[in-house]
Amino acid sequence: MPSLIRKLFHKSEAPKDGLTQPQREAIVDLLNYCMYADNLIFLAEDRVITDTVAKFNWDPKVPFDQFDVRSIDNARNATENQGYRDRFLASIRDRLGTAAVKGQALDLCQELFVADGARSDEEDAVFQNLRKLLE
Template sequence: MSFLSFLFPAQPETASDWNQDQREALVDLLYLSIYVDNHISLLEEKKVEEELKRADWDGPTSSILYVQDAVTRGRNAKSDPAYKAEYLNSIANRLDEKKTAALKALDKVLSSDGTDSKEASFLKEVAAAFKL
């Protein structure tokens, strides 16, 4: 399963089931999660980019440029707790009714290489920010 296949699957939910703000918020959340445990996989990042090229991306910027900005925001959030809280709130607001699906996707990503204590704590932090 590719990194974002849950967002842009062949079935039953399609990319069009997510509006552009929700897709962008999920990308932001997943890139933030990459920085939580200080383990950044270039292969994982490449898979995300490949998946985004095939996605139903309809943003004002290309998916690649959006990802570059998401990486920067993820790094900034990792080093600034106040910014991180604000960023998670922004992600929650943009996800709207897709918060539960995004949290499940995040859990899959975090557990893909085993969940360490930082990742488990982050998952709880996100659930709290999402009010789930």
């Protein structure tokens, strides 16, 4: 009964992160793609993703663990197949939507690329391509 009353009188709050669920998912997809860019996975890179998601108002109807498994699979496929990569990145671009969110996503990619202490040539090339795609 108290939960019914709570539902009746609970104000629907706008997400505190200012993002839609598709934008959150696109950011995670992009960060996973960046993590696999140089074929070297570091815990520090994974930590950037974990910390980012912790700040999101992730929709509880979309279990993050299940989404992340699919996202990683898509990111790995994108690093191995040019046609898939083009479609995957175009989907990310479209879901990010606004210039502000695209800028936020690029900043997070940059943070991920330097999380392991150095930015590789592969990561630099990926970042330059992402900048062209998203700006």
